[in-house]
Amino acid sequence: MLACRAVNIQTQALRPAGALDAHPAEVITCQSEGDLSQVLARATREQRRVTMIGGQRSFGEQFLPVAGGLGIDVSRLETGARIVEHLDTGRLLVRVGGGTTFEQLHAHFPGHRVRFVPTSDRVTIAGALAACTHSAAGYFATAVRAFRLLLSSGEVLDCSAAASGLARELFDVVPGSFGALGVTTFIDLELDPIAPQQALGVHARYAAPRLDEGFFAALDAAKDDPRFDEGMGGVIYGNRGRTLVLADERLPVDHAQPEHLRALLTDDNLEEQAFTHGLANRFPRIAESTVTKTYPQGIERWAPWYGFQFYQRGYDRSYEILGRRGLKYSLARLVGVDRRVPVAHQSWFFPRSITRAFVEAYFKVLDAFPGSEKQGEQQDIVLLDPCPFPAHSLGRTQQGVGVLTSSYSLASLSPDQRARIFTFFKQVSHTLYEQLPAVRISLCKQVHCDRDVLRRMHRGWADLMQHYKSQVDPRGVLTSRHLEMLLDR
Numbered sequence: 167m168l169a170c171r172a173v174n175i176q177t178q179a180l181r182p183a184g185a186l187d188a189h190p191a192e193v194i195t196c197q198s199e200g201d202l203s204q205v206l207a208r209a210t211r212e213q214r215r216v217t218m219i220g221g222q223r224s225f226g227e228q229f230l231p232v233a234g235g236l237g238i239d240v241s242r243l244e245t246g247a248r249i250v251e252h253l254d255t256g257r258l259l260v261r262v263g264g265g266t267t268f269e270q271l272h273a274h275f276p277g278h279r280v281r282f283v284p285t286s287d288r289v290t291i292a293g294a295l296a297a298c299t300h301s302a303a304g305y306f307a308t309a310v311r312a313f314r315l316l317l318s319s320g321e322v323l324d325c326s327a328a329a330s331g332l333a334r335e336l337f338d339v340v341p342g343s344f345g346a347l348g349v350t351t352f353i354d355l356e357l358d359p360i361a362p363q364q365a366l367g368v369h370a371r372y373a374a375p376r377l378d379e380g381f382f383a384a385l386d387a388a389k390d391d392p393r394f395d396e397g398m399g400g401v402i403y404g405n406r407g408r409t410l411v412l413a414d415e416r417l418p419v420d421h422a423q424p425e426h427l428r429a430l431l432t433d434d435n436l437e438e439q440a441f442t443h444g445l446a447n448r449f450p451r452i453a454e455s456t457v458t459k460t461y462p463q464g465i466e467r468w469a470p471w472y473g474f475q476f477y478q479r480g481y482d483r484s485y486e487i488l489g490r491r492g493l494k495y496s497l498a499r500l501v502g503v504d505r506r507v508p509v510a511h512q513s514w515f516f517p518r519s520i521t522r523a524f525v526e527a528y529f530k531v532l533d534a535f536p537g538s539e540k541q542g543e544q545q546d547i548v549l550l551d552p553c554p555f556p557a558h559s560l561g562r563t564q565q566g567v568g569v570l571t572s573s574y575s576l577a578s579l580s581p582d583q584r585a586r587i588f589t590f591f592k593q594v595s596h597t598l599y600e601q602l603p604a605v606r607i608s609l610c611k612q613v614h615c616d617r618d619v620l621r622r623m624h625r626g627w628a629d630l631m632q633h634y635k636s637q638v639d640p641r642g643v644l645t646s647r648h649l650e651m652l653l654d655r
């Protein structure tokens with residue numbers, strides 16, 4: 167039987183973020199690269215398929231082993247965080263273990279940050295790279311300068327822009343490969359300096375009672391205004407209901423910050439935030455009313471930079487916080503707050519130039535599901551620069567990218583109502599892909615997409631992966647339920 171030096175195989179219940187169910191799987195924890203290559207060599211000999219497990223913040227089956235497969239928990243791989251080089255204008259080049267979370271990265275280098283991060287600080291650096299994550303301003307992988315890739319054969323490749331041959335090609339292809347090509351054990355990142363007291367301004371550039379022309383104009387203007395390079399995005403509630411466009415700028419360090427104008431969900435009281443996320447999930451219409459009242463058009467609120475970048479920290483900790491013993495936790499559960507904060511969560515990528523066509527087609531599909539909009543938490547849209555990564559869900563693009571993310575609260579719904587939301591999501595992917603063939607569902611947030619639509623949409627991605635897998639993992643040792651669905655022909 168496979169075993170690491172220190173830790174043996176255990177059966178664990180693995181539960182993707184926002185999901186209702188957990189999945190039991192055999193998992194082994196590896197704490198060093200040596201342990202890991204031993205386990206990989208043994209798995210290859212025994213023809214056992216393995217899946218890398220990072221922070222377990224995926225919304226789908228990305229870190230779930232296949233039937234009979236083995237999960238390798240790499241979240242505790244030695245971090246070895248260190249400065250590699252002091253760059254100009256205060257920037258740092260640092261090396262960290264792939265299992266380092268953004269929370270740990272901040273603890274190691276508190277005066278510096280990665281600009282484009284996912285909104286939970288419990289995501290690992292390798293997990294963010296594997297999914298080619300983005301923020302409301304850019305792609306995380308643009309901060310990555312190099313990484314060490316351990317192949318299933320035990321061979322190690324040092325991948326960077328300066329490498330040659332396969333290692334150079336893999337530097338481009340690993341972001342978005344979901345662990346299909348190798349294990350990223352160490353990652354070199356470029357960090358920007360940031361003052362601990364640095365605040366960001368969140369501007370409500372547009373607010374309207376219905377989706378209209380002004381929303382799209384404000385969205386484009388916010389994206390094209392260089393002042394708002396910390397992020398931007400629009401929110402649409404219900405079926406073409408209330409809209410909001412927010413745009414974010416870096417404030418002067420001595421900027422006055424009145425407490426009553428603090429942006430929602432950005433402080434460090436994570437317990438309070440877990441309650442807020444739990445209540446918003448249970449009562450989405452109250453959340454809509456609070457957000458739209460907080461951000462009338464023209465208002466500016468402020469946020470501390472860390473709380474702003476990771477504003478979903480509370481959501482991510484809700485499972486442990488809301489499950490605690492005590493009166494307030496019991497009361498929350500009594501009114502129906504589910505500590506899992508279950509969501510149906512889906513994202514679609516499309517060329518920025520068809521944002522409007524995408525949104526119109528999306529709501530036409532929603533028209534056929536009257537009443538469902540009442541269960542929707544929100545639909546949000548961000549506009550990003552062209553994507554340089556070939557394995558990103560939309561691939562490498564010449565033009566800007568639009569992302570629409572739709573979140574439905576599942577906490578208070580009957581099984582029939584839930585099934586109706588899932589059908590709506592399936593229908594959006596199916597119909598929009600037929601009408602607008604450039605559309606791709608995100609490989610990060612795709613749970614409710616039909617298998618055949620998903621595979622047709624991402625055939626180019628699968629071909630790219632197979633091309634490199636034949637060179638770096640010819641026996642197909644590295645997989646997951648997610649990869650098996652996409653790559654198995």
Ligand SMILES: Cc1cc2nc3c(=O)[nH]c(=O)nc-3n(C[C@H](O)[C@H](O)[C@H](O)COP(=O)(O)OP(=O)(O)OC[C@H]3O[C@@H](n4cnc5c(N)ncnc54)[C@H](O)[C@@H]3O)c2cc1C
Pocket residue numbers: 183217218219220221222223224225228229240264265283284285286288289290291292293294296297298299300301344345346348349350351478479481482610646
């Ligand atoms: C609250 C919350 C907010 C989020 N916000 C955003 C956001 O703003 N933008 C965004 O794009 N995404 C966002 N996500 C999604 C999240 O960033 C991705 O799902 C990410 O991949 C999760 O990484 P993880 O460390 O949790 O790894 P896991 O979920 O455990 O694994 C993710 C993938 O990485 C692979 N993997 C893990 N470690 C390694 C390794 N060392 N080597 C090779 N492969 C590896 C796994 O096999 C799997 O395919 C959010 C998720 C949550 C829960």
